[in-house]
Amino acid sequence: MHTIGKVARMAGVSADTLRYYETEGLLAPASKTTAGYRLYDNDAVRRLRFVKHAKACGFTLSDIKELLALKRKDSACCEDVRSLVIEKKLLIEGKLEALRAMSRALDGLIHSCEGGRNPTDDCPILGALDVSLREASR
């Protein structure tokens, strides 16, 4: 059995994170000492690693709960897990596309102005943003 401090150090997270995961239903201690200190077994350590890896792949805690539930569910199959992963990829690709569109818009603004020491009243970037703002509010 491991104390919360030891498990947190092993996983590279804080003890508060472990307590938070417990309130979120992701990770429970195997038992508690008579003084009320949490004790974790090796299964909990493995589960914590699973949570960390899944977070690194972009899964939210809610997604991870779903993945862990699928892991335990007898009727679930690999296809269920794979679908969740594909849906996560769709979400991330959608966000990337939105970021690329923002980046292209910034390129347009950068190219609209040559910089220099002109007063900001003549700034083409601020002017372009002003026009976009007016168009958006119509």
Next chain:
Amino acid sequence: MKVKIEVIAAPGCKNCAAKQSELRDVAASLFGEDNLIWREVNVLDELDYAVALGVLSMPAIAVNGELRFSSLPTRDHFRAALRALGSR
């Protein structure tokens, strides 16, 4: 008028195949086989297209290039939605 219906799904979805066939029948009965373009899109082969449509969950259905369902509807719901689209 031709109607293009695309079902975007992951390959190997056993649950989808039978339901898709039912929905296809609904669309064919409404628009006629000659007017129906029914396409099954493998999300992994056409990920960029799925992203452009705004697909976030599967199976999803797009009608004439617009995402209309984010899960497979019942036959009645599908029929009603297609009728509503057709009357626009």
